[in-house]
Amino acid sequence: MKQWSLCFRVWHWLMAFVIFGLLATVLLRKTFLSWRANSELIVSKLSSFGMSITHDQAVSLAKAIRAPMWEWHIILGYILVALVVYRIILVFTHSGIQNYTNFDTKDLHQKAVSAVYLLFYGIIIIMSISGLLLTFNDKLGLSENFEHTIKELHEFLFNGIWIYTIIHIAGVIIAENKDEKGITSTMIGK
Ligand code: HEM
Numbered sequence: 679m680k681q682w683s684l685c686f687r688v689w690h691w692l693m694a695f696v697i698f699g700l701l702a703t704v705l706l707r708k709t710f711l712s713w714r715a716n717s718e719l720i721v722s723k724l725s726s727f728g729m730s731i732t733h734d735q736a737v738s739l740a741k742a743i744r745a746p747m748w749e750w751h752i753i754l755g756y757i758l759v760a761l762v763v764y765r766i767i768l769v770f771t772h773s774g775i776q777n778y779t780n781f782d783t784k785d786l787h788q789k790a791v792s793a794v795y796l797l798f799y800g801i802i803i804i805m806s807i808s809g810l811l812l813t814f815n816d817k818l819g820l821s822e823n824f825e826h827t828i829k830e831l832h833e834f835l836f837n838g839i840w841i842y843t844i845i846h847i848a849g850v851i852i853a854e855n856k857d858e859k860g861i862t863s864t865m866i867g868k
């Protein structure tokens with residue numbers, strides 16, 4: 679069974695926590711705090727009180743209600759960028775490369791698992807760079823077209839993140855119950 683250094687285990691659980699947080703902010707943005715749904719709600723509630731408001735004013739209110747929650751996307755985003763740097767440093771440790779060496783001794787399943795991890799790392803790096811570009815868009819003076827392309831890429835790769843998260847957790851549960859009993863504990867303690 680593999681062993682993971684304390685530094686690697688800390689990195690893994692911080693990463694899991696930050697990814698869950700980022701996915702939660704996106705879920706809230708698209709559901710309970712959606713500006714489309716809430717602006718319609720504001721218009722209809724105010725009209726039931728005999729007050730009227732324009733569509734643009736309602737949208738501005740709905741976005742203001744959403745703003746404090748979305749700030750967490752950016753805060754967690756910065757932590758994610760720091761965790762990417764932390765992971766790059768871990769490449770120089772045994773824990774950081776053990777899944778990516780001695781490929782000739784690995785079976786097809788182990789090779790596929792390593793490939794999925796590498797794909798995930800690739801996506802995380804692009805998410806971090808595109809997220810930073812979107813955050814500093816005004817200061818960087820990006821053209822509207824470029825900003826739009828970056829946003830589309832960021833939104834598209836979001837799918838890779840949630841799909842990875844589901845496959846990874848399901849994979850660990852299956853491994854734990856089949857031939858890799860104790861795999862979860864290796865990522866918790868020594
Ligand atoms: C909450 C449930 C989770 C459990 C029980 C869990 C458990 C594990 C275990 C046991 C391994 C080692 C697998 C091996 O032997 O190769 C691992 C690796 C890994 N986990 Fe998780 N994990 C969880 C969530 C997450 C989340 C949410 C992410 C990020 C989206 C994540 C990212 C990773 C990555 C990238 C690796 C590969 C490490 C390497 O580079 O070798 N994990 N996880």
Ligand code: HEM
Nearest residue numbers: 700704752755756758759805806809810812813833836839
């Ligand atoms: C796994 C990591 C990430 C995921 C899954 C993710 C997901 C998303 C999604 C789905 C959107 C589009 C929301 C919408 O318009 O409905 C978005 C927008 C955005 N993200 Fe991320 N993101 C991640 C990392 C980051 C990072 C690292 C940063 C910056 C440090 C960042 C900053 C932003 C910004 C500024 C926007 C644009 C918000 C707007 O147009 O109002 N994201 N993100």
